[in-house]
Amino acid sequence: MADVEIDSECSNINQMILCRQKQVALLKTLMGEPSQPTCPSVFIYGHGATGKTLVVSTLLMTMSLPHAIVNCIECQSSRQLLVRILDQVANHEPRPENNYCSLNRCENMSVFVRLLKKTIEERGIQDQTVYIVLDKAERLRNMDANILPAFLNLSQLSGCNVCVVLLSQIVWEKFLFGFGSNFFEPFVMHFPDYTKNELLHIIAKDTPEGYSADFYSSYVNLLMSIFYMVCRDLNEIRHLAQLNFPKYVEPITKGEATERDSHKLWRHIEPHLKKALQTVYLREVTSEQWEKYQLGETSQQGLPSQPSSLSSRAQIELPFYSKYLLIAAYLASYNPARYDRRFFSKHHGKIKKSAVNRKKETSHQLLGPKAFPLDRLMAIFYSIVDSRVAPTANVFSQISSLVTLQLLAQVGHEDQLDTPKYKCTVSLEFIRSIARTVSFDVIRYLYDFVK
Amino acid sequence: MMPKRTRQDPTEGNSVIQKVQNILRSRVCRNEIPPTDIIEESLKVQRQHLLDLIYRCAVQGESNSALVTGPHGGGKTMLVSSVLEEIESDRNVRNNLLIVRLNGLLQTDDKIAIQEITRQLRLDNVVGDKVFGSFAENLAFLLEALKTGNREEAQSVLFVLEEFDLFAHHKNQTLLYNLFDICQSAQTPIAVIGITRRLDVVELLEKRVKSRFSHRRIHVFNTLNFPEYKEAFQRMLTLPSDLKDPKFVKRWNKDVEVLCGNATVHDVLKKTYQLDKSICGLQSLLLIPVCKVTEDHPEIEAVDFVESSKHIATDSKAAMLHGISVLQLCLVIAMKHLTDMYDGDAFNFEMLHNEYLKFMQRKAHVVQSFEKPVVLKAFEQLVALEIVKPVDGHGSRTQKEYRAMSLLVTSAQLTEVMNTYPGCPSELKHWASNPLPT
Numbered sequence: 001m002a003d004v005e006i007d008s009e010c011s012n013i014n015q016m017i018l019c020r021q022k023q024v025a026l027l028k029t030l031m032g033e034p035s036q037p038t039c040p041s042v043f044i045y046g047h048g049a050t051g052k053t054l055v056v057s058t059l060l061m062t063m064s065l066p067h068a069i070v071n072c073i074e075c076q077s078s079r080q081l082l083v084r085i086l087d088q089v090a091n092h093e094p095r096p097e098n099n100y101c102s103l104n105r106c107e108n109m110s111v112f113v114r115l116l117k118k119t120i121e122e123r124g125i126q127d128q129t130v131y132i133v134l135d136k137a138e139r140l141r142n143m144d145a146n147i148l149p150a151f152l153n154l155s156q157l158s159g160c161n162v163c164v165v166l167l168s169q170i171v172w173e174k175f176l177f178g179f180g181s182n183f184f185e186p187f188v189m190h191f192p193d194y195t196k197n198e199l200l201h202i203i204a205k206d207t208p209e210g211y212s213a214d215f216y217s218s219y220v221n222l223l224m225s226i227f228y229m230v231c232r233d234l235n236e237i238r239h240l241a242q243l244n245f246p247k248y249v250e251p252i253t254k255g256e257a258t259e260r261d262s263h264k265l266w267r268h269i270e271p272h273l274k275k276a277l278q279t280v281y282l283r284e285v286t287s288e289q290w291e292k293y294q295l296g297e298t299s300q301q302g303l304p305s306q307p308s309s310l311s312s313r314a315q316i317e318l319p320f321y322s323k324y325l326l327i328a329a330y331l332a333s334y335n336p337a338r339y340d341r342r343f344f345s346k347h348h349g350k351i352k353k354s355a356v357n358r359k360k361e362t363s364h365q366l367l368g369p370k371a372f373p374l375d376r377l378m379a380i381f382y383s384i385v386d387s388r389v390a391p392t393a394n395v396f397s398q399i400s401s402l403v404t405l406q407l408l409a410q411v412g413h414e415d416q417l418d419t420p421k422y423k424c425t426v427s428l429e430f431i432r433s434i435a436r437t438v439s440f441d442v443i444r445y446l447y448d449f450v451k
Numbered sequence: 452m453m454p455k456r457t458r459q460d461p462t463e464g465n466s467v468i469q470k471v472q473n474i475l476r477s478r479v480c481r482n483e484i485p486p487t488d489i490i491e492e493s494l495k496v497q498r499q500h501l502l503d504l505i506y507r508c509a510v511q512g513e514s515n516s517a518l519v520t521g522p523h524g525g526g527k528t529m530l531v532s533s534v535l536e537e538i539e540s541d542r543n544v545r546n547n548l549l550i551v552r553l554n555g556l557l558q559t560d561d562k563i564a565i566q567e568i569t570r571q572l573r574l575d576n577v578v579g580d581k582v583f584g585s586f587a588e589n590l591a592f593l594l595e596a597l598k599t600g601n602r603e604e605a606q607s608v609l610f611v612l613e614e615f616d617l618f619a620h621h622k623n624q625t626l627l628y629n630l631f632d633i634c635q636s637a638q639t640p641i642a643v644i645g646i647t648r649r650l651d652v653v654e655l656l657e658k659r660v661k662s663r664f665s666h667r668r669i670h671v672f673n674t675l676n677f678p679e680y681k682e683a684f685q686r687m688l689t690l691p692s693d694l695k696d697p698k699f700v701k702r703w704n705k706d707v708e709v710l711c712g713n714a715t716v717h718d719v720l721k722k723t724y725q726l727d728k729s730i731c732g733l734q735s736l737l738l739i740p741v742c743k744v745t746e747d748h749p750e751i752e753a754v755d756f757v758e759s760s761k762h763i764a765t766d767s768k769a770a771m772l773h774g775i776s777v778l779q780l781c782l783v784i785a786m787k788h789l790t791d792m793y794d795g796d797a798f799n800f801e802m803l804h805n806e807y808l809k810f811m812q813r814k815a816h817v818v819q820s821f822e823k824p825v826v827l828k829a830f831e832q833l834v835a836l837e838i839v840k841p842v843d844g845h846g847s848r849t850q851k852e853y854r855a856m857s858l859l860v861t862s863a864q865l866t867e868v869m870n871t872y873p874g875c876p877s878e879l880k881h882w883a884s885n886p887l888p889t
Binding site for chain 1: 469472473476477479480528554555556557558559563566567617731735738739742743745765767768770771773774775776777778799801802805819821822824825828829835836837848849850852853873
């Protein structure tokens with residue numbers, strides 16, 4: 001009788017969660033009967049969207065075991081974390097009726113262990129295993145140093161039958177760092193990534209109405225031929241599949257093709273998907289904008305303009321001198337100081353040709369910006385601005401406001417007033433577009449391009 | 452009513468298998484003290500030493516302090532709890548001894564520790580299980596209470612400090628100083644027993660604290676040789692004879708004996724022993740096979756152990772690398788070459804992208820080429836997985852493209868991944884083993 005129940009339960013879970021039979025089975029054997037002792041801590045790792053949280057929470061729900069599931073990102077301090085666990089173990093939920101109050105105040109781990117014991121006794125679940133699931137457990141490393149080791153050994157510390165399940169994307173070895181020797185090995189379990197077929201199998205579950213599952217999976221298969229190289233995340237692929245499906249079936253709804261004209265459908269969708277890779281996947285266009293864009297494209301039938309994307313923020317309106325200051329900062333960052341004379345002074349004498357060393361140098365565009373002192377910035381600034389500029393407070397305040405705009409960055413905080421050093425943190429594209437507005441040729445002044 | 456009935460359930464209604472599981476699981480899951488004779492056998496001297504010390508404190512009113520040190524999984528906590536169990540069963544001692552248990556992981560500073568001591572001693576500023584008063588008040592009160600007692604009349608107090616080294620990190624080591632100070636002077640008889648894994652723990656103590664400590668050390672080292680280790684393995688699986696179904700127990704124990712003679716099991720045990728000869732390591736090896744015992748599968752087989760040891764030995768980073776996309780794999784290979792090229796120096800994303808482009812120009816027909824933002828997204832996912840790490844913390848002062856990075860994957864791990872990666876393009880494999888000519 002009991003066996004039949006368990007079997008049906010098991011198949012039920014396997015229907016809800018696809019392609020995770022092995023992990024579900026292993027977890028179930030580890031859990032055993034509710035009254036049996038379990039190992040003190042289990043650590044589950046795997047990539048995002050491999051069903052870690054889903055499997056664990058579904059298992060706990062369907063078997064209706066006492067548990068608490070807490071996401072560590074939501075808890076800024078260890079106090080919040082502990083209070084939430086206690087609330088969930090006690091089946092208490094902060095609601096408007098109880099003024100969003102938690103059941104207990106819990107300042108530290110010592111109190112937590114005492115209260116946990118009390119709560120478990122009050123609910124009368126001493127002889128059941130209580131599961132505490134900590135999602136995104138990598139955040140535990142940033143909390144107090146005693147939290148993680150204490151959770152790993154909670155069953156011994158509290159004397160209750162508790163099993164702590166940690167879920168993370170990061171491997172276990174990285175959790176040991178910094179805790180000295182006071183840790184306890186959990187049982188480590190890996191959730192492997194889904195294979196291509198498994199992904200297809202799972203996504204086929206959300207076939208839209210009116211289409212056959214085969215049709216939908218062949219569509220997803222096409223989609224994956226574009227996206228699979230970059231992205232193996234189930235959630236992302238699923239989202240993209242849903243987003244682009246209306247476009248895929250457009251020829252069918254218009255009556256230009258049937259479900260079996262796979263070649264025609266593919267030709268129709270391919271350029272569209274490639275565009276999606278550059279826009280929606282990078283979130284430069286929101287999904288809503290993308291849907292609107294698709295609709296607009298079908299209605300106008302012409303060549304629609306690209307939806308205005310977020311990356312077009314590359315153009316910023318700046319005051320005239322700020323532009324020159326930024327250009328000067330860029331030149332100072334990416335040119336070695338010893339070539340300043342050559343670029344910016346009128347009579348720089350002979351240029352020594354030291355071709356020997358040239359080849360070994362890595363391009364400055366690759367190495368990134370170097371720091372430069374304020375004097376050098378001002379010197380370059382005066383030399384590239386044609387008109388005479390007085391060094392007024394205005395100019396200097398523009399420099400510091402460029403820093404707050406994060407177009408420049410101050411390096412080293414020691415001497416604020418004396419000789420501050422800066423770095424230019426904008427890209428070449430950006431600076432070129434700025435320079436174009438003041439008709440200044442940056443490339444001619446850049447060492448990497450001139451040498 | 453309800454809890455009582457359910458608690459009776461496992462003793463009456465359940466089948467033999469479930470009882471067997473209960474017994475074995477509690478052995479493997481580290482929440483049961485093994486019978487005294489086992490500890491007696493391996494840690495006889497240490498146990499006697501500790502027992503004497505506590506007896507002298509409880510009966511003769513002698514103050515003392517000792518440290519139990521030993522590596523992880525050596526049986527320190529087990530030794531102490533077995534001694535405490537024996538002491539508590541002695542009525543003469545029980546009435547004359549209060550036990551205070553503290554843990555460095557829970558009592559992270561002296562204030563919490565003092566509150567906990569007050570609570571456990573049930574002193575008169577405790578109502579229910581809440582303690583009142585400030586830290587200074589509590590400390591003064593506690594010291595007063597401990598100092599007014601004398602050797603003859605007062606009840607002895609035994610302090611057990613687990614994770615003793617963490618107590619040494621408290622500010623000024625006030626708690627340790629006071630405890631050891633009471634130990635040294637003729638006040639209430641107390642015994643302080645510290646449990647720690649650090650062998651150099653005495654060096655952590657301040658000079659004044661160190662001088663008050665008795666320097667009595669009890670070392671618990673793991674001295675099992677392989678035959679003993681194997682015997683421990685057998686003993687862990689053997690069932691006690693007082694179970695309900697003697698026939699089953701007999702058959703089970705015989706099976707276990709056969710299992711120990713098995714060559715495969717021998718190999719697995721040898722391998723585990725060489726990695727980690729503590730009992731904890733053995734317990735984690737046994738965990739899966741023991742949990743797998745069910746009605747349909749009522750005996751443990753050698754295959755289970757092989758599987759379990761494989762599970763323990765998996766390289767988690769290689770397993771994670773298995774799940775990254777082809778583009779990310781390209782990046783990891785490029786990073787490896789960059790690290791080799793610059794003799795382990797840090798690199799940034801621009802250099803990485805440059806290297807990636809070089810590969811793409813040569814073998815563009817094989818692997819689809821992607822735009823820079825897409826590559827950057829793939830790179831950032833790798834950073835989030837901590838496969839690549841920024842060299843200088845999380846400063847937002849440089850752009851993310853120019854932040855210095857270092858790779859946290861060895862070339863052996865990369866080779867392993869290249870071999871197991873599903874549908875890995877052969878050009879990529881070639882590139883992984885041969886860097887591009889410059």
